[in-house]
Amino acid sequence: MRLHLIGMPGAGKTTLGRALATAYEVPFRDLDQEIVRREQRTIPDIFAQDGEEYFREREASVLRDLIAELPDLVLSTGGGTPCFHHNLEVLLESGLTLYLAVPVSELVRRLQRQAASRPLLAALPDAAALETRLAETLAARQQFYDRAPLCCAAPACSVEAVRQLVERYNAAV
Numbered sequence: 619m620r621l622h623l624i625g626m627p628g629a630g631k632t633t634l635g636r637a638l639a640t641a642y643e644v645p646f647r648d649l650d651q652e653i654v655r656r657e658q659r660t661i662p663d664i665f666a667q668d669g670e671e672y673f674r675e676r677e678a679s680v681l682r683d684l685i686a687e688l689p690d691l692v693l694s695t696g697g698g699t700p701c702f703h704h705n706l707e708v709l710l711e712s713g714l715t716l717y718l719a720v721p722v723s724e725l726v727r728r729l730q731r732q733a734a735s736r737p738l739l740a741a742l743p744d745a746a747a748l749e750t751r752l753a754e755t756l757a758a759r760q761q762f763y764d765r766a767p768l769c770c771a772a773p774a775c776s777v778e779a780v781r782q783l784v785e786r787y788n789a790a791v
């Protein structure tokens with residue numbers, strides 16, 4: 619089985635993805651962590667040294683590699699993955715894609731101490747600026763996230779809730 623998690627930065631894709639892979643007893647891959655492993659440098663360094671366009675090219679390439687390599691996996695994508703290089707079509711065609719829907723106010727709470735590791739959020743002066751940036755980003759990305767066949771809305775995005783969602787979806791198709 620291949621389950622792909624999409625959603626905004628801070629939605630909990632990496633955290634929940636790892637727990638779901640354990641529950642389903644399949645490999646876990648985090649797209650960012652795989653890019654870092656192959657590039658041997660951090661996401662902020664990639665952005666600083668080669669820019670977002672290069673990061674998006676690597677993101678698209680590594681995504682396709684992982685899907686080609688692993689018939690079974692839980693894949694946690696990066697927040698922007700579905701929005702570039704037709705990645706969303708690749709995700710939809712190759713597995714079951716789940717959108718983790720988390721309100722901006724909750725994203726702010728989760729990211730306030732974590733923004734430095736996310737270049738697109740790092741240089742913001744305060745929580746108000748972070749909230750504005752997240753709201754603008756979500757508005758631009760919603761059209762992509764909404765194409766996922768499954769959606770789990772916080773605070774109910776537990777492993778058990780996702781397992782039930784997947785079971786109901788598979789029974790209905």
Ligand SMILES: Nc1ncnc2c1ncn2[C@@H]1O[C@H](COP(=O)(O)OP(=O)(O)O)[C@@H](O)[C@H]1O
Pocket residue numbers: 625626627628629630631632633634694728729732
């Ligand atoms: N369900 C949750 N409730 C509260 N905090 C969470 C939850 N899931 C993840 N977090 C926290 O939010 C932050 C971002 O989580 P992460 O899994 O890295 O999200 P993403 O990969 O979507 O950016 C981390 O500090 C994590 O511990």
Ligand SMILES: O=C(O)C1=C[C@@H](OP(=O)(O)O)[C@@H](O)[C@H](O)C1
Pocket residue numbers: 625626627628631632650661695696697698699735736737738
């Ligand atoms: O929203 C985005 O464009 C990004 C989200 C990050 O992943 P997370 O969603 O795991 O934070 C990472 O891919 C990069 O900083 C870009």
Ligand SMILES: [Mg+2]
Pocket residue numbers: 631632633648650694695696
């Ligand atoms: Mg992540």
